[in-house]
Amino acid sequence: MCGILALLLADSNASANLELFEGLQLLQHRGQDAAGIVTCGHKGRFYQRKGNGMVMDVFDQKHLQNLAGNLGIGHVRYPTAGTSSHSEAQPFYVNSPYGIVFGHNGNLINTQELKNYLDFHTHRHINTDSDSELLLNIFANNLQATNKVRINEQDIFTAIKGLYERCIGAYACVAMIAGFGIIGFRDPYGIRPICYGRRENIRGTDYMFSSESVALDALGFTNVIDINPGEAIIITKTEMIRSQLIEPKSFTPCIFEYVYFARPDSVIDGISVYRSRLEMGEYLADQILKKCGNSIDIDVVIPVPDTSRVAALQVAYKLKLPYREGFVKNRYIGRTFIMPGQQMRRKNVRRKLNAMALEFADKNVLIVDDSIVRGTTSKEIVQMARDVGAKKVYFASCAPSIKYPNVYGIDMPSRQELVAHNRDDDLVAKEIGADVVIYQELDDLLASCIKINPNIKSFECSVFNGEYITGNVTTEYLDHLENARNDVAKSFKDTLHSPDAIDLHNICSYSSKSQVKCEKFIVLDN
Ligand SMILES: O=P(O)(O)OC[C@H]1O[C@H](OP(=O)(O)OP(=O)(O)O)[C@H](O)[C@@H]1O
Numbered sequence: 001m002c003g004i005l006a007l008l009l010a011d012s013n014a015s016a017n018l019e020l021f022e023g024l025q026l027l028q029h030r031g032q033d034a035a036g037i038v039t040c041g042h043k044g045r046f047y048q049r050k051g052n053g054m055v056m057d058v059f060d061q062k063h064l065q066n067l068a069g070n071l072g073i074g075h076v077r078y079p080t081a082g083t084s085s086h087s088e089a090q091p092f093y094v095n096s097p098y099g100i101v102f103g104h105n106g107n108l109i110n111t112q113e114l115k116n117y118l119d120f121h122t123h124r125h126i127n128t129d130s131d132s133e134l135l136l137n138i139f140a141n142n143l144q145a146t147n148k149v150r151i152n153e154q155d156i157f158t159a160i161k162g163l164y165e166r167c168i169g170a171y172a173c174v175a176m177i178a179g180f181g182i183i184g185f186r187d188p189y190g191i192r193p194i195c196y197g198r199r200e201n202i203r204g205t206d207y208m209f210s211s212e213s214v215a216l217d218a219l220g221f222t223n224v225i226d227i228n229p230g231e232a233i234i235i236t237k238t239e240m241i242r243s244q245l246i247e248p249k250s251f252t253p254c255i256f257e258y259v260y261f262a263r264p265d266s267v268i269d270g271i272s273v274y275r276s277r278l279e280m281g282e283y284l285a286d287q288i289l290k291k292c293g294n295s296i297d298i299d300v301v302i303p304v305p306d307t308s309r310v311a312a313l314q315v316a317y318k319l320k321l322p323y324r325e326g327f328v329k330n331r332y333i334g335r336t337f338i339m340p341g342q343q344m345r346r347k348n349v350r351r352k353l354n355a356m357a358l359e360f361a362d363k364n365v366l367i368v369d370d371s372i373v374r375g376t377t378s379k380e381i382v383q384m385a386r387d388v389g390a391k392k393v394y395f396a397s398c399a400p401s402i403k404y405p406n407v408y409g410i411d412m413p414s415r416q417e418l419v420a421h422n423r424d425d426d427l428v429a430k431e432i433g434a435d436v437v438i439y440q441e442l443d444d445l446l447a448s449c450i451k452i453n454p455n456i457k458s459f460e461c462s463v464f465n466g467e468y469i470t471g472n473v474t475t476e477y478l479d480h481l482e483n484a485r486n487d488v489a490k491s492f493k494d495t496l497h498s499p500d501a502i503d504l505h506n507i508c509s510y511s512s513k514s515q516v517k518c519e520k521f522i523v524l525d526n
């Protein structure tokens with residue numbers, strides 16, 4: 001789950017840089033590891049700035065000024081493949097054919113097969129372990145196959161159709177072809193979100209693609225439309241063309257976007273994330289009553305900031321119990337679940353949240369969170385609640401218990417790291433130190449979204465039921481993923497990347513602003 005953006009302004013003398021920067025800040029919650037923007041200016045030249053860190057760390061005014069041109073794409077990264085190295089920060093670039101830059105949200109399953117194909121059949125060099133670089137090269141190779149000096153929209157649609165046939169997994173993508181325009185497309189199951197909107201002005205129509213509608217809303221784009229599974233959209237300076245390239249296999253958006261990832265003020269696939277979380281609260285309250293019956297002895301409902309707030313408020317309302325903000329969140333610390341490494345995650349829960357004795361002392365508390373994944377947050381905060389005098393701690397989760405790895409763009413590769421793997425609810429309660437743990441039922445979670453948009457009948461729910469919608473997820477694959485991407489393996493891989501490494505084609509320097517290691521933009525016109 002990364003954030004992707006693409007923008008094309010109707011005024012060819014305007015600059016896309018500032019709005020891309022603002023848009024990425026609005027998608028920051030989707031990826032904190034790296035950020036990047038590539039714009040396209042005069043003579044079809046690309047200008048790039050990307051590096052590790054939050055959006056505010058990677059770009060300063062000078063960097064933004066150097067991003068020339070009225071169109072561009074942007075990315076915030078939460079790695080699910082390869083390493084956290086800045087060389088895997090996106091967008092990715094290939095010069096041949098035509099000059100393409102690419103941003104991807106999601107994760108591919110058949111990477112080994114794609115690597116072999118690109119190596120043995122197309123002789124394309126892949127320089128990182130990122131699955132997104134493979135995706136870009138498949139697209140580039142398909143465009144190359146046209147053998148044309150200049151391509152048209154149909155050639156691009158054919159190339160994406162070919163990509164659909166070869167690439168298995170989750171992918172919502174934006175691309176930009178030098179001097180041509182911007183492109184957005186979505187995998188045949190519609191697992192990861194992508195939408196677009198338009199903004200009229202005296203120069204014509206500006207267009208923007210975004211992972212979430214919040215970026216479009218905030219920047220004044222309207223008529224927001226979700227891209228369909230298997231659909232691609234091309235926007236050039238003269239036109240916008242949509243094409244349904246293949247019949248959707250099934251429309252199964254990732255349910256975890258609604259549970260945790262997306263901002264509540266986004267609407268994804270016709271479902272308001274905020275409304276879905278209110279519904280989750282309604283159903284969860286019923287579940288709590290079912291589990292605790294008349295013996296319910298809760299004094300107060302307390303959310304775990306930030307994501308669970310909306311649902312927790314509804315739980316309290318339905319149970320007719322007081323809602324209190326017992327945990328205060330440090331607003332300068334980002335999301336902990338998407339931080340790399342367990343040690344960092346654990347330390348940051350303590351840094352981020354502080355319990356107020358006033359709301360816990362001598363009370364039976366119901367703590368509500370959106371999910372319990374590794375149990376990092378719940379374990380720490382149950383202890384915090386006890387430390388300030390809570391008597392009995394009930395812990396309720398808006399999501400059902402998470403027992404299976406995710407392979408579609410959420411970095412949960414290891415069964416062993418999931419607290420509910422091989423543990424029933426009572427054992428999970430014991431593990432996190434709570435008296436009682438109450439999980440949402442999967443059918444109720446699904447109903448929370450389907451109720452809002454009955455046209456979407458199914459969701460990607462593999463972390464709850466182990467059913468992987470794309471197929472091709474074998475036990476061998478899951479074993480391989482677990483070995484390659486558990487926390488220990490990841491931290492080892494990351495230590496292999498020297499912070500002083502100089503990337504191919506990129507001039508390295510320390511950012512004057514933050515001392516974060518970044519690549520300067522590519523100077524293509526020297
Ligand atoms: O069981 P765990 O492995 O700890 O994962 C689940 C927790 O992580 C997320 O919070 P996060 O701090 O990332 O983001 P938030 O501030 O949006 O709630 C999520 O909201 C849960 O609180």
Ligand SMILES: NC(=O)CC[C@H](N)C(=O)O
Pocket residue numbers: 001002077078079080081082088104105106107108130131132409410
């Ligand atoms: N979370 C994502 O969407 C990650 C995109 C891509 N798989 C990467 O690791 O960079």
Ligand SMILES: [Mg+2]
Pocket residue numbers: 304305306307308369370377
């Ligand atoms: Mg949280």
